Amino acid sequence: MSGRVLVVDDEAEIRRALRTGLSGHGFEVEAVAGGEEALAAAAARTPDVVLLDLGLPDLDGFTVLTRLREKSRAAVIVLSVMADERDKVRALDLGADDYLVKPFGLDELLARIRAVIRRQAAVASGDAVVRVGDLAIDLGRRLVTVAGREVHLTPTEYELLRYLALHAGKLVTHTILLREVWGAYAVGEPQNTRYVVAQIRRKLGDDPARPRYIATEPGVGYRLRVEH
Amino acid sequence: MRVDLRRVVPFGYALAGVAVITALIGLVRSRYAVPDISMVYLLLVLWLGARYGILPAAVAGVAALLAYDFFYVPPAGTFAVRGPNELLGLVLLLAAALVTGHLAASLREASERSSATAAEATTLYELATGALRLPEVGAAIALLCQRARSLPAVSRFTLVAVEDGAARVAGGDELDAGVLRRCEWSFQRGTSVGGSIEPEGLGLVRVAGRAREPVILPLAGGVAVMTIAAAEADQPQRRLLAALLSLGSLLLDRRTAAFQAHRASTLEASDSLKTAVLSSLSHELKSPLAALRAGLTALAGPAAGLDVEHRELVVGLDREASRLDRLVGELLTMSRLESGQALELEPRSFPELAGAVLDRMAPQLADRRLLLRLPDDLPPVLMDELQVDRLLTNLLDNALEFTPAGGAIELGARVAGGHLVAWVENEGPMIPAAELRSIFDKFWTGRASGSGLGLAIARLIAERHGGTIEARNRRSGPRFEFTLPVAAVESRR
Structure with missing residues (x-):
């Protein structure tokens, strides 16, 4: 797999290590130290993936993320030494595709980069049926089956599952689910999403202690699993 | 003895007034015959009573009686009274003087009292509104x-x-x-x-x-x-x-x-200062480690072209960097917990949280047999899910360390007395009886690797949730059991 990667990090050693490591795996890498440079490079080079550190010297990382999202279609993976879930949720809410806590090994980063590139390709191809093991979500016919047997979902349950399926593999926060499933005027009550997910799991026969279809990320949200 | 002038003056007025009026009566009587001219004294008594109270008024009344008797009641020049008519006149004069004085004095007192009350009320009103404003x-x-x-x-x-x-x-x-x-x-x-x-x-x-x-x-x-x-x-x-x-x-x-x-x-500010210091410390400690790990793992990759021996060296170094990272992470977690960061307690499903932790640890757990004992009907638990996530992760990390490949790790929960009792049990060596308690102490060094903080953190988290944690030996290996309070039943519409 190849692609263009933009690394944004103020630590020179990290930039050097990532440039070397990622080039070795066939990626075309550009590395910059600041937020303004990052925005300029994202506009000029149209990277497929941006690796964005939140602690930048010139601009707040969240600001860079917001402005990147306004004008770039690149997938954004946020890199941060902050293991705080609130930072993670905020980055995801602002449109980050993934969040990786530093320090990390190159293998883990490569897996994340490949996953976001694959997701972009899947969205572009617009597959009508999303499959996870024996679960099939037919987006065209609004039909959900487990091992060929139809599962009846309420409209809310279906909309939530559909949103997860459209972003299969991506971690989706409670806030985004509330906004996308209940509408822009839904005000924060993550308990709603928890309740609906519990209902969907029950109907799909998915044991929350051994989830096969929907994975929980404590304090953040849910993710529809995908096999690689 | 000092005489208070203010107290004496009214009596002076009384006597002087009686003298003046007596002289005036003399003047008038020399030209006109006015009956009951002694009533003029009552004006003085009335004024004194209203102004200075009953005592000066009474003194004036008595003085008036004596003066009138002495000068104008025949035989003049003596206090003697000739007949019953004159006596009656004098008695009436005295009675009228006393009654008038008394009435005037009571009126004066009443008006003084009410104006004092009004002044008092005004003072309090002004002060209270001023003070509250x-x-x-x-x-x-x-x-x-x-x-x-x-x-x-x-x-x-x-x-x-x-x-x-x-x-x-x-x-x-x-x-x-x-x-x-x-x-x-x-x-x-x-x-x-x-x-x-x-x-x-x-x-x-x-x-x-x-x-x-x-x-x-x-x-x-x-x-x-x-x-x-x-x-x-x-x-x-x-x-x-x-x-x-x-x-x-x-x-x-x-x-x-x-x-x-x-x-x-102020306390809150010092708390947020502590948090800021910890964040900054975390950043300073983790950034070099991030560079180390990114560099070492890049060097260990096939693209770097190292021979097997050097690659193993680099992989070993990365393992050490990871260990250091874990240690730093646990030290920071411990400081955060000890600095008393508030818990965010919410009713949560324990099996769902356990599922998330197991999912994340699936790679390490792959070559152990995992036994789940989580009944379907477990009630929600009041917890800070990120903290309990860490508690469970630490217990599973500990179990993994002592479980040989192919050995079993059991994760279970049940409800007992308003608490959820959860446990992690593994097949492996027993914990010496003397260490069953000290194993939760900070920096307990009963084993070769690890920071000695994982179980201390687990205990701190359980206790901050109002629960307990303990270790005991079962037939096939140690069991770590902790409790969490069950959330009050919340009915959904």
Whole structure:
């Protein structure tokens, strides 16, 4: 797999290590130290993936993320030494595709980069049926089956599952689910999403202690699993 | 003995008035025959009664009787009375004088009382509205002290706040250290010195020979200290003082509340300072590690072209860097927990959380047999899910370390007595009986690797949730069991 990667990090050693490591795996890498440079490079080079550190010297990382999202279609993976879930949720809410806590090994980063590139390709191809093991979500016919047997979902349950399926593999926060499933005027009550997910799991026969279809990320949200 | 002029003057007026009127009557009688001209004296009595009260009026009445008798009742020049008519006239004169004086004096007293009450009410109204409008409670207290000291009987007045057992002057006159100590004592015991606040006004106890000793009265957030001349403190002043003291009590209470709120916000600020220091420390420690790990793992990759021996060296170094990272992470977690960061308690499903943790640890758990004992009907648990996530992760990490490949790890939960009892049990070596408790101590060094903080963190998290944690040996290996409070039943519509 190849692609263009933009690394944004103020630590020179990290930039050097990532440039070397990622080039070795066939990626075309550009590395910059600041937020303004990052925005300029994202506009000029149209990277497929941006690796964005939140602690930048010139601009707040969240600001860079917001402005990147306004004008770039690149997938954004946020890199941060902050293991705080609130930072993670905020980055995801602002449109980050993934969040990786530093320090990390190159293998883990490569897996994340490949996953976001694959997701972009899947969205572009617009597959009508999303499959996870024996679960099939037919987006065209609004039909959900487990091992060929139809599962009846309420409209809310279906909309939530559909949103997860459209972003299969991506971690989706409670806030985004509330906004996308209940509408822009839904005000924060993550308990709603928890309740609906519990209902969907029950109907799909998915044991929350051994989830096969929907994975929980404590304090953040849910993710529809995908096999690689 | 000093004679108070103010008290003598009305009697002077009485006698002088009687003399003048007697002379006038003489003048009038020499030209006209006016019957009952003695009634003129009543005007004087009326004026004296209204102005100075009953005593000067009565004195004037008696003096008038005597003067009239002496000069104008025949035989003139003597106090003798000739017949019953004249006697009756004199008696009537005296009675009329006394009744008039008494009526005028009572009217005067009533009007004085009502104007004093009105003045008192006005004072309190102005002070109360002023005090409550003032944003700064100290200014309101100062205003109150100023008003109290303007009373004639009061020479010194101070409101003292007692905060954390220490007395400080909140407003009014300065006090010396000895008096402040007595204030603390009085406040703690709730004991008044030299007086008390009664429903009808301030009560004063006269201590012989110590008239100028300050009166100390405990209030809500402190005490009032005043030097007061008991003899001059009449009823209106005492009533007003009692009312001022009630208002002072309210103000001191408000001051104490403001003091406590300020202290709470200071504590909060020091908490957020701690958090900021920890964040910055975390950043400083983790950034070099991030560079190390990214570089080492890049170097270990096939693209770097290292031979097997060098690659293994680099992989080993990365393992050490990871270990350091874990240690730093646990130290920071421990500091955060110990700095008392608040828990975010929400009702959560324990099996769902366990599923998330197991999912994340699936790669490490792959070559162990995992047994789940999680009934379907477990109630929601009140927890900070990120903290319990860490607790469970640490217990599973610990179990993984001591479970040989192919060995079993069991994760289970049940409900007992309002608590969820959850456990992680593994096949492996027993824990020596002497270490079953100390294993949760910080930096417990019973094993070769690990920070010695994982189980200490687990215990801290369980305890902060109001639960317990313990280790014990089962047939095939150790079991770590912890409890969490079950959330109150919340019905869904």
